[in-house]
Amino acid sequence: MNITVQTLFQNFKREILPLPSRVILITFFLFLLFIPLITQSSYVLRTLSFACIWAIYAAGWDILSGYTGQFSFGQAMFFGVSAYTCALLNLQLGFPPWLTIPIGAIAALAFGLIVGVPCLRLKRIYLALATLTFPIMLMGLVFAFPEQSGGELGFYDITRLSPSPVVNYYVGLGLMVFTALTLWRITNSRLGIIFQAIREGEMTTKASGIDITRYKLLAFSISGFFSGLAGGYYAHFMGTVGPTTLSVTLSFEAVIFTVFGGIGTIYGAIGGAWILTVVTEYLRVASEMRMLILVILVVLVLLFMPGGILRWSRNKLEKVCPNCKQRNAFNRKSCRVCGAPL
Amino acid sequence: MIPAILFHGLITGAIYALLAVGFSLIFGVARIANLAHTAFYMAAAYIIYACTSLMGMNLYLAVIISLIVTTALGVVVYRLNIRPVKESEPTLLVMTIAVAIIFQEMIDLTAGTDYVSIAPFISGYITLFGVKLLHQELLTLGISVAVLLAVLLYLTRAKFGKAILAVAQDAEAASYLGVDTERVNLIVMIISVLLAAVAGAMIAPLLILNNLMWNPALLTLLAICIIGGLGSIKGSIAASFILAYTETFIIFLLPMGGFLKGAVAMAMMLAIIVIRPGGLFGVRLE
Numbered sequence: 001m002n003i004t005v006q007t008l009f010q011n012f013k014r015e016i017l018p019l020p021s022r023v024i025l026i027t028f029f030l031f032l033l034f035i036p037l038i039t040q041s042s043y044v045l046r047t048l049s050f051a052c053i054w055a056i057y058a059a060g061w062d063i064l065s066g067y068t069g070q071f072s073f074g075q076a077m078f079f080g081v082s083a084y085t086c087a088l089l090n091l092q093l094g095f096p097p098w099l100t101i102p103i104g105a106i107a108a109l110a111f112g113l114i115v116g117v118p119c120l121r122l123k124r125i126y127l128a129l130a131t132l133t134f135p136i137m138l139m140g141l142v143f144a145f146p147e148q149s150g151g152e153l154g155f156y157d158i159t160r161l162s163p164s165p166v167v168n169y170y171v172g173l174g175l176m177v178f179t180a181l182t183l184w185r186i187t188n189s190r191l192g193i194i195f196q197a198i199r200e201g202e203m204t205t206k207a208s209g210i211d212i213t214r215y216k217l218l219a220f221s222i223s224g225f226f227s228g229l230a231g232g233y234y235a236h237f238m239g240t241v242g243p244t245t246l247s248v249t250l251s252f253e254a255v256i257f258t259v260f261g262g263i264g265t266i267y268g269a270i271g272g273a274w275i276l277t278v279v280t281e282y283l284r285v286a287s288e289m290r291m292l293i294l295v296i297l298v299v300l301v302l303l304f305m306p307g308g309i310l311r312w313s314r315n316k317l318e319k320v321c322p323n324c325k326q327r328n329a330f331n332r333k334s335c336r337v338c339g340a341p342l
Numbered sequence: 343m344i345p346a347i348l349f350h351g352l353i354t355g356a357i358y359a360l361l362a363v364g365f366s367l368i369f370g371v372a373r374i375a376n377l378a379h380t381a382f383y384m385a386a387a388y389i390i391y392a393c394t395s396l397m398g399m400n401l402y403l404a405v406i407i408s409l410i411v412t413t414a415l416g417v418v419v420y421r422l423n424i425r426p427v428k429e430s431e432p433t434l435l436v437m438t439i440a441v442a443i444i445f446q447e448m449i450d451l452t453a454g455t456d457y458v459s460i461a462p463f464i465s466g467y468i469t470l471f472g473v474k475l476l477h478q479e480l481l482t483l484g485i486s487v488a489v490l491l492a493v494l495l496y497l498t499r500a501k502f503g504k505a506i507l508a509v510a511q512d513a514e515a516a517s518y519l520g521v522d523t524e525r526v527n528l529i530v531m532i533i534s535v536l537l538a539a540v541a542g543a544m545i546a547p548l549l550i551l552n553n554l555m556w557n558p559a560l561l562t563l564l565a566i567c568i569i570g571g572l573g574s575i576k577g578s579i580a581a582s583f584i585l586a587y588t589e590t591f592i593i594f595l596l597p598m599g600g601f602l603k604g605a606v607a608m609a610m611m612l613a614i615i616v617i618r619p620g621g622l623f624g625v626r627l628e
Contacts (some may be wrong), residue, residue: 071432118616124431125375125572129564130615133608136561140605248557252439259436292447295440302437303426 013330020317020329025212025267031315032173036166043301045165048235051277053173053230054257056179058269060226061254067192068219068263071124073130075254077115077138082228084142086235087155097161101232108228109221116220120213123202135246154242161236167216168237175233177271179226185264186222195219199264223234227254260298262308271310318321344532345471347590353479355586356486356544361559362566362578363490364537370510370573375425377435380559381442382535385552386412386542388449391460401463409539417533420528442556449553462547482544489540490579493533497575506530510573561604563588565611571621581622586609607614 006315016022035048055091062076089103109149115134122130142149161168186192194215197205206212244250261272276294285288305312318327323340334341365379386408393404419441427433462478469475497503508516509526517523549555564583570577588610589603598603614621 056476065432071435073435118612122615122619125435126568126615126619129568130612132561132564133612136608137605137612140504140602144602197544217541246559252436255432255436255442259432263432287448288451292451294443295447298442299423299437299440303423303434306427306430306433314440 005162012063017334019327021327022315023052029177036169040166047167047278047281049169050174051174051274052169052279053237054253054272054273055176056233057227057230058254058257058261058273059179059266060223060228060230062258062264062266063186063195064219064223064267066258066266066269067187067199067256068195068216070119070219071128072131072223073128074135074251074252075223076110076246076248076250077131077135078108078224078227079234079250081111081133081137081224081233082231083235083241083245084149084155085243086232086240087150087158090158090236091155097159097236101229102184104232105225105228108231109200109225112220112222112224115224116217119220120216131230132248135251138249139243139246139301141162141235142246150242152243154240154244156240158235158239158241160239160280160288161233170236172233175229179229180266181272183226187266189213191218191280196264228257235255258308260301260308262311262314265308268308268310272308277310343592346473347587348383349470349473349479349596350476351583351587351590352482353548354590355583356483356490357541358562358566358582358586359579360486360489360537360541360544361563362570362582364541365563365567366570366573366575366578367506367510367537368530368534369567370575371530372428372458372504372509374527374531375431375435375438376424376429376534377560378441378445378556379418379534380540380556380563381445382412382538383542383545383559384417384449384551385445385554386539386558387460387546387549387555388453388553389556390543390546391458391551392453394460395458401461405463405543408543409536412539412542413532413536416531420531424531442560446553446556453553455553457550457552459550460546470625476548478547482548485540485544489537493537494575502526502529506609558604562607565607568611568623569614571623574621574623577623579619596611 016026032048036045037047047298057075057079060078064075065071083242085107086097086100086104089100090097095103115131115214117128119130124136143151146152161171187195187255192203194210197208198215198219199213231245235247257273257276258269259272260268261270262268262274276298279297280290280294283293301309307315318331319330319342321335321340321342322336323335324338326335326337328336328342330341359385361380361416365376367377368374368376389408389411392402393399393407394401399407409435422435423441427437462476464477464481466477467474468477468480497507505516505521506526509521509523513523516526535613561578562585566581567573567578569585570579570581584609590608592603592606
């Protein structure tokens with residue numbers, strides 16, 4: 001026991017303290033963990049829970065579009081499919097939230113496979129536009145069959161996760177941490193390398209003996225699963241599910257959050273969603289100008305930090321060692337691993 | 343009923359064609375997928391509204407001001423927002439959407455989010471084959487067709503127009519032959535925005551305006567351009583009429599047609615993408 005604590009502490013000292021990005025990450029996480037001790041205001045916790053939802057949703061987009069290069073412009077389809085699945089299961093069959101959310105995410109995963117098949121041979125803008133069509137067609141169905149789908153008003157009175165905003169918030173935070181850890185795990189593994197190889201050159205990847213069909217479908221289903229997870233949590237958090245969960249605006253939001261934070265990094269998607277959600281909420285005082293300010297902010301980031309605001313900050317805070325490619329804090333003169341001058 | 347469908351399809355198709363040719367041109371020549379294209383169309387309509395209803399200007403003057411201001415906005419957006427990020431496709435898509443939202447919010451701040459309308463340029467109607475046709479509708483049709491023909495003639499007959507088509511075919515080869523591709527891109531952006539502005543100005547008296555109108559128009563536009571083949575001018579004109587007639591049929595014949603027309607357009611687009619990714623007229627996929 002004592003030894004584990006000691007190794008943990010040593011790991012902390014060796015692997016986390018030397019890198020500013022990791023210190024910031026840990027501080028941020030601890031801050032989120034202890035927020036309910038500072039304030040229990042349901043308004044603040046509601047905003048933060050929303051930030052968790054959008055972070056999970058955008059991270060799901062990033063694994064498909066940022067890592068695998070399969071640009072999806074219709075990410076809301078996963079969100080909506082899962083939210084509607086949860087609503088139907090909960091209202092028709094009386095399933096509790098802890099059962100419907102995973103089923104919803106798996107439904108979105110299956111939907112990812114269905115969508116992935118026709119999209120396999122499409123590239124770039126054609127793929128983006130093809131994926132854009134799916135949520136719009138689903139929305140057309142929702143409006144055309146109002147009896148089964150709830151129509152324009154959608155479903156309401158879905159079981160809430162919990163009456164307490166603190167519990168709701170912790171569930172959201174837990175799901176977000178689960179998403180972040182799983183996706184980091186994936187992107188740092190062989191699978192993540194294959195995804196990036198597909199993005200950089202499909203032909204070359206194919207020539208290396210990799211079955212790209214399989215991996216593209218895998219990317220679609222992983223992405224569907226996580227964006228669906230966000231949709232399921234949303235359904236039980238809001239208590240209502242309407243056609244807005246399939247809207248084009250929602251699809252664009254995944255893109256905006258991720259490109260703002262840094263595409264192809266996962267942390268960029270999560271951070272981007274957090275920054276923009278909190279800033280949007282803060283700008284409520286100037287509600288007329290809110291959207292305008294937000295969009296101008298996005299434009300400025302795109303123009304002056306094309307890799308996203310978080311990737312840009314990370315590159316300012318850390319230097320990559322030219323010798324061993326390890327990251328170092330910006331103020332070091334020599335590499336912490338191999339001692340080469342920076 | 344049949345003559346009504348034929349006429350309404352024709353008018354809708356002409357407006358779609360104006361929009362689609364502009365979008366195809368800038369995509370085909372400069373490889374810019376300008377998702378803010380229909381925002382320019384909305385801007386043109388709203389500038390006419392602002393000049394006539396809010397400032398009480400003469401209508402013809404308002405139309406001219408609208409075309410000039412919209413085109414100038416197009417040049418500014420091209421220089422400030424589009425050109426710096428042209429090389430990265432995801433960034434470009436987000437950037438053009440952001441520009442469209444800026445337009446939407448500026449309209450919200452100045453004219454509000456309410457639905458507004460503009461008085462027709464000319465009043466009165468004629469009855470043809472039992473269909474009541476507003477003079478305004480005929481004017482819209484006439485001007486749209488004339489502008490389209492003018493652009494097509496310019497591209498095929500004028501020297502600079504030929505240079506534009508050459509850049510669309512192969513930008514690198516064109517630049518070896520002394521074509522200033524950067525200038526071509528700028529001129530094409532101007533033509534493209536001007537076409538969107540003409541479409542917006544001509545449709546304004548027939549539509550109810552609101553600051554979200556760029557959104558459904560963009561979806562229809564994308565469907566048209568995919569069906570006709572991205573970057574193909576002939577294809578987008580043909581696809582405009584195909585889609586316009588399909589939509590008109592659905593609205594006239596199905597009870598819930600108004601809700602389904604968007605979904606049908608999207609389904610057609612998806613079918614084309616999957617079966618024939620180059621579009622009906624077979625544009626080469628990169």
